[in-house]
Amino acid sequence: MSLQRVVITGMGIVAPECTGVDAFWQRLFSGASAINWVTTLNGKELRAGRLTAEIKAVDKGSLAIPKKQQRYMDTVSQFGFMAAREALGMAGLLARDESEADDIGLAVGLFSGAMSAGRTDPHFNFFTAAVTAYYGSILGNITIPLKLCGPSHVFLSLDLAGVDAIGYAYQVIRHGRARAMLAGGSDSALNGFTLAGLDKAGLLSRKERPPRLGCGHGEQRGSGAVPGEGAALLVLESLESAQQRGATVYGEVLGYVSSADGSGAAAIDRLLREAQVEHDQVDCIMANTTGCAPVDYQQARAFRRVFGGGAAGPVVTNITWAVGHTCGAAGAMQAVASALVLQEQRIPPVVNPDGEQEACCLNLAPPPGISRPVRFVLQNTFGFSGKASSLLLGKPEEGAQ
């Protein structure tokens, strides 16, 4: 079977202070960050940093799903379900023939998921733990109400889970194992176990004011991640199927690479080589700087090694300053932003880079963002554990053959 081309035909997102793709996109250009003092938890779990990016309580009534299913849904499943419904709606796949369900699957990435987020929830029902409080429960919570019967997986590669899920879905469609996949991540770091753990592991920001997250930054004392929450899911579909249905194509997925080799540079090179895209054709890098110094430095080094430093390189941007570090959902939120960059031909800014333009020697997008032609976006997600995953996305009509 010949390899299929894979395109993005729908997106859905639930992020701090912005629910829905339009709200998210506007938010990125407004320059306003959702990072603030913690309110949902009393903050006693946090030794130093008390900054988070929270989603105000989900209105369960707005979920419009049967009560029977709702009782199995922890916060992470709710986020995931909302993003999934928006994405399928945008793709025009919500109301479809029953028979089509067999060819639509789900790949979702988690960091905490129902295991820790759910079990430490004060409303957690221990009686149904076997049904609700294992990582895989999100799978039923999305596939049952939305009727998806294709290949479905839950991936747990920490803060890379969202992008790894998209990478897997890309492969599945490319090799003809499904016509469409809902892919992305859903997560919440805002539970006692995950927060206290991240804090004790020294990964959280200890700053006393909302931090200014940029790229490659981190020499200042007290830098670290600001935990966030939310979900983002994309509809990946074979180009053939999208054309048959006359669906709007937002971007094309041209490649995925994941590697635990430490630097990330070799993996990016391999990704570009395999997609037959030249280095100077990459117009934009969607980075995932977390605010953690070692990870951000490693990432900036990898970009400089691959593309060279300074103003001549691709425009580098990120979304962490706006929504915090959303862990398992981070890579998927990045992917939504990347697809929108291609669709809108606008690059959102890095807000308040705090003098790190010089520090990281990269071409950061200044506020209020840049309008320019963008053919290819390289999305990079670097994990705390030294593993890195990257996606290459292109404007649909300019995809590699």
Next chain:
Amino acid sequence: MNRRVVVTGIGVIASPGAGKEQFWAGITSGKSFVRRITRFDASPMRVQIASEIDDAILRPFVKEGDWPTDNRISLYTAIAARLALEDSRLTADDFAPDRGGVVLGTSTGPTPAALTAFYTRQNGSNGHRKGDGAAGAWMHGFPAGLVRELSLRHGLRGYCNVVSTGCAAGADAIGVASEAVNWGLSDVMLAVGAEAAVEPSTIQAFDNIRALSHRNDDPDHASRPFERDRDGFVIGEGAAVLVLEEKGQALLRGARIYGEIRGYCTTTDASHMTAPREDLSKATLAARRALQLADAQPQDVDYVSAHATSTPVGDRLETQLVKNVFGPRAYEICVSSLKSIIGHSSGAAGAMQAAANFLMLQHQVLMPTVNLENPDPECDLDYVANQSRPARLRCILQQTFGFSGKNSMLVLSKA
């Protein structure tokens, strides 16, 4: 471009012992390895039986200072992976580090144990100073940490991932790992299924939803798939690891090949969080697609490796599924259940099944379903009752299911 995936190493740790020889001897012995729980005091619980791994099995693999451990799953994966790699005789020269990877399948991984350890340390209970060592407990709480350990220890720096699809995770890990080789992401993969499920919170959770057997007074006969009076499954535990390689490379280095992973397909029922779909349509679809990918006809299949956990509904529907997929040939095919022997090890179960299947292909002997004296009238296939049996085995369909309506199918054959 047509890359084929073969299995060149098997490592298992389960209640019968450590290593494929002990495992094989155990699963063909005709007896069940279920007994009353000894690891903790189960007397206040309604379920007091499980298929445990004895500490004596683990001790030879653990350094003096590292015992006792509250992170058993990490031990299981480390031991099974080491045994599998030794069995494969793979060396670092045989592949480039970024062309080797690990995919782990687990339902809960180390998280329940870590949650307990974290909170006892955080709150200063159980003799710990308040907050002491809590960060360390947290760091060990993520399944991805197990993959990272294996990746570093064995120089597998390429495609690594964790699949967590409940009780289907072990089969899905093998599926995803074989896809990684098949699709060219990797040349060598460790496919791992692991679960340390014999602990109070997991047993209590499954008992709450009435999934477990209460045959506390007769543990030997508690796990009885396809039997008339079966009353639920018995928790098991352990890890199984398969070394997967691209076939051409394996032949080139003269590896011993157990067999081939020919096809993998998974579907979801999209109907209920726990109960399988009565019409079996999505499970049937998964089986047909897996056979199609394997380029196999129903008449090529000699044996079905059943999920069969010993629950009243599950075993009946699985029997019906074999009939749906194979038609009249269902009565000529042999079917048996590993869970009758070593219980249901949740996220490890699918990998254990696969390990048993490749050993069966090697030995050309069928593993029995034990405790099968009076079959349920609705379960009327040849379940290889109680005694292992020599047979001509070429092609196997492995069926593994999980909560959330997961149906995962693997087609395995001689290379």
